[in-house]
Amino acid sequence: MHIAKLTRRLIWLALALTATGCNTIGVKPWQREILARPAMALNAYPVDAAIDDHIYFSKEGASGGRSFGGGGCGCN
């Protein structure tokens, strides 16, 4: 699928999720005990992530996505 088309659809999906609110998706404040576990953080090991981003930035044609990607390196 063309990326612009996919992006538009995902933005509409995100807006729809936002509009429908927590009635359909999400949890009540007292239901967060699993989400509060350190291993459930989206970037639980930032040093691992930074090292991976650097390795793949220097070996592949694409980078980033999770955050501002790679960069800051001559990487020959």
Add this chain to the structure above:
Amino acid sequence: MQLKPANPQLRRGLMAASCALLGGTAAQAQTAAGEDQSWQVDAGLLYYKENAGRLRTIEPVVSLKKDFGDQRVLDGTFVLDTLSGATPNGAIPSRKPQTFASPSSTSLTPRAGAKTTLYTIAPGNLPQDPHFHEQRAAGDLDWSQPIGIDNTLSFGGHLSTEHDFNSAAVNAAVSHDLNAKNTTLSAGFNEEYDQIHARGGDPIPATDYTLLERERAQTKNVAGALLGVTQVMSRNWIAQLNYAYDRSQGYLTDPYRILSVVDGSGSVTGYRYESRPDTRVRQSLYWDNKVALGPTVLDVSYRRGKDDWSVTSDTVDVHLRIDVGRDMYLEPHVRWYRQSAADFYHLYAIQEVPLPTYMSADPRLAAFTATTIGFKFGVKLAHTGELSLRLEEYQQKPADRSSPLSQLQGLDLNPGVKAAIVQIAWRQDF
């Protein structure tokens, strides 16, 4: 009755749960849980080694995080890289010996006043500069704090320096929580400025290699934006969706890469410096999911990328964290990556055909698939510490590595790369 001293881990767990009850996001709950700890230290040491005598890297990384309370956090990361070994120069193997000059050379033939460091590649071997050595120091500093109700502001900077490359960048982002903090919307921008001053000067793109035409230091800049949505899907599932856009402008050519020029039979007749367009626009969609399956945590992400050099890519990354007893965990990791070639990528250029304006034989712009397979093993230390070991293997398999030309038949023109990744890491709260 004697009361036992409070268990710190239990106390932090209860604090995290309390914060969760107050409606913070998972990340905020963690921050609140660590409020009674002034510092968090993450230290890692990476050892990266490629096959066939190619690149070796030793990279210590230290990350310090200071929590000032009220979700005001200062985060700094410092990296030192030492790289050595051989690196492909972009030329293809040949039936005859090939001689090249190291980048610092000013002449291909020894003469008075000229610096000449040559290396010769045996027939059939991939041309690689054996004298590669580089050191890099880099640092990031980031600050985040709440602004108003349900909003967070973060901003930071990055500095990096190498013998032949300097980089400086700034970034800023805002995020907004809504839907009882089940949804977080974020938007950020990044501006990077780089200076490229290759040994001996930056080559003039597409010029004849034997002329060693160089120019003064060149620059490039990268401007990027990132939009993200983080959504709590259920009690055990959190998802993140990011859209990233960046535009690079300036000297995007790799100053150390050349391209073989061959005749109709495939015999090498000369070399050219590579040449890339001076702009590049990249876009990506990144979708990450964390799902708790009992005590096990599954992390699955997918990234789709494309750019106006015709490089499209797909990346699937899967981690499965499995608790082993109370204090240890094992985390198998599989990553699969695929990319198409840049529209100006060529294994070599043909002498009889007019040379294209843009051309590169950089393997990073070729079509290939890559896999990473490995695992991480972690042990919890007393007082919220952790020690871990990561072992992985990375392998690239190029799609295009041969030629029908008679002199090149049987030669592996782009053998790909295989690398071992070893990382030890230590985390401690103080």
